[in-house]
Amino acid sequence: MRRDIRLILVFLALVTGALWAQTKAAAAKEELQRTTGEVGQYGGRLVISQRAEAKTLNPVTAIDRPSREVMYRTQADLIHINRVTQRTEPALAKSWTASNDGLEYALRLRRGIRFSDGQPFNADDVVFSFQVYLDQNVHSPQRDLLIARDQKITVQKADPYTVVFKLARPDAAAERLFDSVVVLPKHLLEKAYHDGTLGQAWSLTTPPGQIAGLGPFRLKNYVPGEQITLERNPYYWKVDAKDNRLPYLNEITFLVVASEDAEAIRFQTGDTDVISRLNSENYALLAKDQQSRGYTLEDLGPGLEYNFILFNLNDDTRGRLPDIARKQAWFREVKFRQAVSAAIDRSDIVRLVYQGRGEPLWAQVTAGNKLWLNTKIPKPARSLNRARELLKSAGFTWNKDGKLGDHNGQLVEFSIVSSSSNSQRMQIANMVQQDLARLGIEVSVVPLEFRSFLERVTQTHEYEAAVMGLVNGDVDPNPEMNVWMSSGATHLWNLGEKKPATPWEEEIDKLMEQQIVTLNYPARKKLYDRVQEIVADELPIICVASPDILVGSKKNLGNFRPAILDPYTLHNVEELFWKPK
């Protein structure tokens, strides 16, 4: 009997010892990422405003900016684009290797890390996530990104911590594809996926306990129409230089503030700690109080937004919209577009519309895009003489009142539509109107409500010219394939082309197809440089200007490193901390 007890005791001791050793090993095996920022202090709350309320925390359906701003703070991706360096860096995948042909990527995952609900993360979660994103019936926007241009992706688990991605054709920016494609917790979403209710999962009314992610924060509470508060994820997989687990902040609160101006006011009064997207007018207003109110504003230089004038070159207007079809004879004349471009005073636009906080543009890539800017694109100053010569050589003449007419004697008059809610683009339209008046062209500016504006440009094609802007989500040219390919869904100047309508569009098609499979960066850069040249010469869109990214933060916010890539300010939210005053 006594011996039995002794045996049991020994056995118990062994088991506990083994268990203890195992947990210790598991803890030691937790592969964390060390950051290089300043070592900070724990605690505090960060408040930031949003112009509209987040609609969902579901990574599969979130498409609007406010939802993504909140959701991405709660989730993580495999390979991440560093917003400051604009290059990829390890995230949930601690390292990866690509096969020589660029068709196979093996990603090694961090071991021992956990979701914000404490459940372990492994290759099954990754495989599940990509199964969801690539599922035709789920229709996630990520799918369009992943399988763009007839790409096919398959995902396999090689072992619990290695995942292999196979591509049908090489993709020069394959690593960048992983950015913002977040890894979903299989244990929480598998049921909804199989029930076909994934689209409704993780709405804002879902109890916080049922939502989890691998991001630095997790949902704490939601007050409809007012605020969303996230709390620190205690399991987050990054540590600082002294091995303190990040994030430092206890909470982030997103306040809904209905307008751009109100956002500036709330920042000025100190209600919010960071402001992300200031316009130049509010920047000037807030700049005055920087000292007395204890905040700092920063001008990060031009972002990735390019604003342009677009002429309607769509083919489907004939017969249906005779008046527009008649004017398209001018718009299709490249010398006409070049004359318009030559007549526009871009530096004036930057000075007046953006109060100098912007940059004139002659092609689609802005100076903020360090990796892809073609610095050889000519930047001619405004020249009315050159514009007049171009028009003359294209057969346009001036009547005795100085009004421009075409070879049929028709006066050259057209309208520019723009979105009334974007006051800067409206101002650009008005300045173009004045510039063109000096060439004897009569332009009328038509403000339209945003969605009716979009309807005209993308659906009915009932417009003559438009002022609009696009913002590239990444510095890489790949996400813009649909803008430049003649068959692309955002090939705005001529939508739904069956085959390239012009030789230069054919050339762009070829260059874009080529650059996507060219793995060598300098060779690829050369191809995209040529695209920029064609855009600058042929002017399918007449690029005008790019506004600077303007942000602000309280003075004592540590590690604040805003960048020109979306989301500008909170991309390193895990490192932000409050310095003692």
Added chain:
Amino acid sequence: MAYLLRRLLHGALVLVGVSVLSFLFVQLAPGEFFSDMRLNPQVSPETIRHLRAQYGLDRALPIRYVRWARSVAKGDWGYSFAYGLPVSKLIWSRARNTLLLTITSALLAWLISIPLGIYAAERRDRWGDRVTVAGSSALLTVPDLLLALALLILAIRTNAFAAGGMTSPDFAELGTVAKIKDVAAHFTLPLAALVLGTLPIFFRHVRAGMIEALALPSIQSARAHGIPRSRILFRYALPAAANSLISLFGFSIATLLSASLLVEVVMSWPGLGPMLLEAILARDLYVVIGAVMLSTFFLVAGNLVADVLLYLSDPRIRRGPA
């Protein structure tokens, strides 16, 4: 009882009519919720087509109306495209905040305007009357928007009031007293904007009603009988003026509601206003229709209450042919 039923039926008909009209008008607006995505180079046309089909946007209008009506019967009031949630779930939490604001401001505006109106009517054409009438005229000419903005500037300059929202970010951690204080600090400005905006209208109606009532022969004779002034005012004249005031009460709900939507947007009050505005701009159809229906419901309900009050207070209506 028959009167009440008739009124209820009338209200229901108004609601159905408004639902049909708002359905039609919302369709007239160019563009739709998914237009926005067409500009996103990363969303394919197939995805957009699928989403449209999922929400039934590719169906004919009558079919969509029937579907919507069915979802109303289920208590969902249609689905929001943006939130992927039933509209009823979305709207109710905001409507509460709007009601809190409108009901408090209605009560406050009446509490101030009735004594003020009586005071002015009693001292007709004397100094007290002239000053209050001039003040109310001045207020009446100031648009609600300007009023709200002016108050907002006051908040920023003085730092005494919150410059928007309903609660502070640390609200959840506050004690009960601090919570009440916090809401009050946020509540004051929108409330002031609404009360100042509606007060002059109420005040002028009360004053006019009282002047009319004071001129009645019955009141004149009561005065001649030496009945004390306060008793004349509150016991005889006020009930005589009540009829028009009660009708105004029903009407005032509508005025307040529309003013409240505007003030809410300016002051970031988390009510129906900001939500409706966003939904209209985003073409989130069923949210727009839901918010319009709810506002109509408040209006109809307000008028119904007024009708019932009139019925109770005035025997003439009870006996009338209507």
